[in-house]
Amino acid sequence: MPPDSPPVAAPAPDASAPSPPHQPGLLELFLAFAKMSLAGFGGVLVWARRAIVEQHRWMTAEEFNETFALCHFLPGPNIVNLSVVFGSRFRGIAGGLAAFAGLVGPPMVIATILAALYARYGDIDVLRRTLAGVACAAVGLLFAVVFKMMMPLLKRRDVTGLVILAAVFVAIGLIRWPLQIVLLVAIPLSIATTVLTRRMVRA
Known part of the structure; x- marks a missing residue:
């Protein structure tokens, strides 16, 4: 009859794993x-x-x-x-x-x-x-x-995001274009550039 095998120790919890965020009441x-x-x-x-x-x-x-x-x-x-x-x-x-x-x-x-x-x-x-x-x-x-x-944005070196940020600031803060018109252009442009950038990174 084979001898009993020693018990296998449970793996220690990974201390580097991020803890779930606290859920406020x-x-x-x-x-x-x-x-x-x-x-x-x-x-x-x-x-x-x-x-x-x-x-x-x-x-x-x-x-x-x-x-x-x-x-x-x-x-x-x-x-x-x-x-x-x-x-x-x-x-x-x-x-x-x-x-x-x-x-x-x-x-x-x-x-x-x-x-x-x-x-x-x-x-x-x-x-x-x-x-x-x-x-x-x-x-x-x-x-x-x-x-x-x-x-x-600076840490990620997100050049596209910084360019859009500067363009919106100039359009609204300096040129005084209407907020609604600037947003109608800036929002789709931001979404499109973000999606395109992520696809290029994955490729």
């Missing part, structure tokens, strides 16, 4: 977007990217850019679209509503109070200068997040 979605909205004086996009990509790591930089690009071409405020799309991705309709409520609820209360105060004290010169300073800070934050969103 409804309360976590509400609180996360509430924090973004309360911190985002002058623009929530900066804080949304920082929280989603850098802090919680719910999305990669590329996934955030793709999601924001989709939301940018949908009607309505971009960041509101982002909250609904992002929440729905993890928790369905309830997740979209939770993220939307967290994003819109706290600022709405604060804006209502500030509107009442501004209606009464808006003529004060110190207040006007304060608001001008806040506007400058908001523009600086916007430039910072735009640069961060460009980093994936």
